[in-house]
Amino acid sequence: MKDRKINIYQYRAILITATIGIGLITLPRALANKVSTASWLAMTLGTVILIVISFLILRLLNYFPNNNIYEISQTILGKYLSIIITLIFISYYTLVTSSTVRFTTDAINVWMLPLTPMSAIIFILLIVSSYVCLKGTETLGRFCTAFLFFNILSVLLVLFFTFTKVKPYNIQPYFHTTFVELLKGTKESLLSLLGIETFFVFHKFINNEQDVASSTYKSIIFIGILYVLLVEATIGYFGVDQIKTLVFPVISLFKTIEVRYFIFERIELFFLTLWLAAAFTTICIYYYCGFYLLKVLLPKKVSHAILPIYFAITFYLSRLPQNIDETFKLLNYTGNLGILICLIITVLLLSIGKIRGVFR
Amino acid sequence: MLRKIKNILRAARNQGDKTYESKIVDASYEKNERLSSSLKKNIDNIRKTFGDSDDLQIRKIPGGSVYNFVLIFIDGLVKEDDLNEFILKYFSFKNKESTSFKEIIINSNLPVTSIHEVQDYSDIIAHILNGLSILMIEGSNTAYALDYICFNKRSITDSNLEKNLRGPREAFIEDIKTNLALLRKRIKSRNFQVDKLTIGSRTNTDVAIVYIRDIVNLDIVNEVKSRLVNINYDDVQDSTYLAHLISDNPITIFPLMAPTEKPDKVSSSLLNGRIALLSDNSPTAILLPSVFTDFLHVQDDFYERFYSAFASRVIRYIGAFLAVFSTPIYIALTAVNVDMLPTKLAIPFSQVRYVVPFPLIVEALIMEITLEVLREAGLRIPNPIGPAISIVGGLVVGQTAVNAGLISPFLTIIVALSAIGSFTVTSVDLVTSLRIIKFLFIISSGVFGLFGLGASVSLLIIHSCSLTSFGVPYLAPFSETSIKDAFNSIFRKPFIIDFERNRYYRIKNETRVKK
Structure with a gap:
């Protein structure tokens, strides 16, 4: 019972805050590029597929309520293969962290601090995340729950400001797309919806296992609805042709809005600060997941000493992209890896476990 | 010239050739040693234990033909008028029959609130330090501690630190008995419980842990007690010392326990399932556990x-x-x-x-x-x-x-x-x-x-x-559960719909209304 530190609310908060991150800003453009006005359909399909994936993942995890991914794969595959699988997970978490950090830094650099060197911003983001790593799972759960409000508020803010200004002809026709395009769009939406793969680490900490499945599906559907609304609102506000030319469509949206008689003239900075909270929770969660698995792999003596090295690696990876285009490529690559991990490794572990009769 | 001044100064300093000898004496009794039946030896031991301190009064009473009494107390801690009135007169003139000493003490209508029988030196020392008067007799290895305690204390006034517009104005004073009585007066329930401890290896301060038995989480009470018992520090001047010593995280910048001077605030917090920590000589009660929003609220609300x-x-x-x-x-x-x-x-x-x-x-x-x-x-x-x-x-x-x-x-x-x-x-x-x-x-x-x-x-x-x-x-209202708890903690609900205590204090009994 000592490890059961997270209650069901905190678990839900971790899922939602891990999911809502940079997708909030990039999603409308990515979808509009692929499926134009049928984005809502791709988004809905993506949500449904994610529910299927999470069903598989939870199926696997329910067999091992007290284990993380390393211990699970050790039981199923043996020692050496499990180390490889854990290393894949670690590298995936590290990649997500560094690409998210990099994208956030780009956004900050463009909109808030144009003259500040990029390394300084990356450094600060990672230092604060490292503090979470030192404090542990309990703190992370509480932190995500406390920040959940800001995450959802940042989405609601978009909806609130675009609510009256959506032009119906921008979001029509609703079904105009080919099957291949729809599949591509669905994959794009999946990239933004990922977040469930953090369960491989957090599942063993929950103190209320019965409610996990239902609250997971509820949270995913909630996020799906929020994102469908977000995408439709943004596309309805700008139109498909214009949105394809914008790097940060949602921030640009706030730039076009002028709120009179308000102290802040540029409301997009206000939104950006809120969105920073969303990006920040994502960074913290993935960074902690990678660090936690590293700690599991290594002997206990060096567990905290590994943090500076982990920090340095993440820092280096975040510095790697030369421009925003490469950042997007890195994001894309990471997302693909995430889908692979969620689908292939889960199915692999499930089927091998079934064949070997590990599950009871 | 300079040497002259130096010599003058040295001469001034060395006026008189008397040297002062320290009279520090080690405690001269073994641990758990019992009183002996020799009165002289007992007195000697006690005197040595106190290092022959000058405010220790040892009054010998020639008790008629049969008994020789001795009364031991510390100057200023006892009601000397009462001692004169009752003890000295009572024992020096009244008892000349040869009944047993115990019977005289127990059965007589001696006007005193409490009498303890003691036989250990350590108990006697503790009683003397607490202000009790010790009565000993030649030939008996039992002594009697009589409660004639009298401290000078401030009268109950309002607090300088916590002002309120409406509601009770009285605040705690520096006496733990009065403070506990102020709380007891507010919560007339048999579940109101006071657990006393003595903390501080030199100050030996009385500390009280106060809680409502059927609301509070007893695990927290036990945790508080074990932390208090483990304090290894000789100085406890105020209850805030305790708060610093038993804090979860002593180096954080945020206050983790809420001090207050108002008994109404304390009793209201007790009814919310919290625990209060009171210390003698301190007008401050420490409320724990505390979450962040507690520090922004006042009882006036x-x-x-x-x-x-x-x-x-x-x-x-x-x-x-x-x-x-x-x-x-x-x-x-x-x-x-x-x-x-x-x-x-x-x-x-x-x-x-x-x-x-x-x-x-x-x-x-x-x-x-x-x-x-x-x-x-x-x-x-x-x-x-x-x-x-x-x-x-x-x-x-x-x-x-x-x-x-x-x-x-x-x-x-x-x-x-x-x-x-x-x-x-x-x-x-x-x-x-x-x-x-x-x-x-x-x-x-x-x-x-x-x-x-x-x-x-x-x-x-x-x-x-x-x-x-x-x-x-610390951020329990925001980091634990749904938004309902946060709302309850931030705003006060009207009493007519406020049936539940805040859950985040991990309490046992959540409802405020009788079922």
Whole structure:
């Protein structure tokens, strides 16, 4: 019972805050590029597929309520293969962290601090995340729950400001797309919806296992609805042709809005600060997941000493992209890896476990 | 010449050749040693144990033909009139029959509140130190501790620190018995429980843990007790010492336990499932466990009508927000993220700043530090000098510095705003930490603007998420459960729908209404 530190609310908060991150800003453009006005359909399909994936993942995890991914794969595959699988997970978490950090830094650099060197911003983001790593799972759960409000508020803010200004002809026709395009769009939406793969680490900490499945599906559907609304609102506000030319469509949206008689003239900075909270929770969660698995792999003596090295690696990876285009490529690559991990490794572990009769 | 002066000084110092011999004597009894039947030996032992201290009174009473009594007490801790009246007269003249000593003591109608039989030296020493008078007799190895305790104590007045508009005004005093009685008077329930301990290896201070048995979480009570018992420190002057010694995280900047001087606040908190820690010689009760929002609330909220309590809480939150954030946001907006301001506001800001010789962050730090110095100076100053401080501070800082072009008037407004905001937070502990946190925010927003401010806020939120107060997370209303708890903690519900206690104190009994 000592490890059961997270209650069901905190678990839900971790899922939602891990999911809502940079997708909030990039999603409308990515979808509009692929499926134009049928984005809502791709988004809905993506949500449904994610529910299927999470069903598989939870199926696997329910067999091992007290284990993380390393211990699970050790039981199923043996020692050496499990180390490889854990290393894949670690590298995936590290990649997500560094690409998210990099994208956030780009956004900050463009909109808030144009003259500040990029390394300084990356450094600060990672230092604060490292503090979470030192404090542990309990703190992370509480932190995500406390920040959940800001995450959802940042989405609601978009909806609130675009609510009256959506032009119906921008979001029509609703079904105009080919099957291949729809599949591509669905994959794009999946990239933004990922977040469930953090369960491989957090599942063993929950103190209320019965409610996990239902609250997971509820949270995913909630996020799906929020994102469908977000995408439709943004596309309805700008139109498909214009949105394809914008790097940060949602921030640009706030730039076009002028709120009179308000102290802040540029409301997009206000939104950006809120969105920073969303990006920040994502960074913290993935960074902690990678660090936690590293700690599991290594002997206990060096567990905290590994943090500076982990920090340095993440820092280096975040510095790697030369421009925003490469950042997007890195994001894309990471997302693909995430889908692979969620689908292939889960199915692999499930089927091998079934064949070997590990599950009871 | 110099040598002459030295010699004079040396001569002055060496006036008189008497040397003073220290009379420190070690305790001369074994641990758990019993009294012997020889009166002389007992007296000698006790006298040596106290190092022949001069305020230890040993009064021999020639008790007629049969008994020789001795009365031992410490000067000033006992009611000497009563001792004279009852003991001395009673035993020296009345008892000449040869009944047993015990019968005389127990069966006589001696006017005293309590009598303890004691046989160990350590018990006797403890009783003497607590102010009891010890009665011993030749030939008996039992002594009697009589309660004629009398301390001088302050009368119950209102609190200087915690002012309230409505509701009871009386505050705790420095006597633990009176304080406990004040609480007992408010909660007439058999479940109201007081557990006493003695803490501090030299001060031997009485400490009381107070709680309501059927509401509180007994695990927390046991945790408190075990932490108190494990204190290894010789000095406990005040209950705040205890709070520092048993804190979950002694080095955090946030206050983890709430001190208060008001018995009504304590009893209301007890009924919420919290625990109060009282110490002798201290007018302060420590409430635990405490979460962050507890420090922003005052007991007045419950005496006022619902709407005014709601409004004043909102105002207090705004005040706390201004106290911490007004200066950092001003700096971030005028020094770093300038483009966020409307043009009509940005131009006057920069016009005024044009004449000021310092960078904005230096200017702000100078202002803030001056303000802190003024506030600190005003805190413990004797009353007649108070107006002088405000004149000097107001004129020099407010007026002259602006006229001289050292400080921009906008910054003066902002800093004053933050000072006024900090006055709305009634908890001294929280205000202190907010003031320190503000400097961190000022520096980070001066360097990185809104982003730096956001990062440092996140850092502090992460830090406060990692804190616990006796197992209860510090941000429990926000970090534990759904938004309902947060709402209940932030705003006060009207009494007619307020049936449940706050769950985040991990209490046993959640409902306030009888079922």
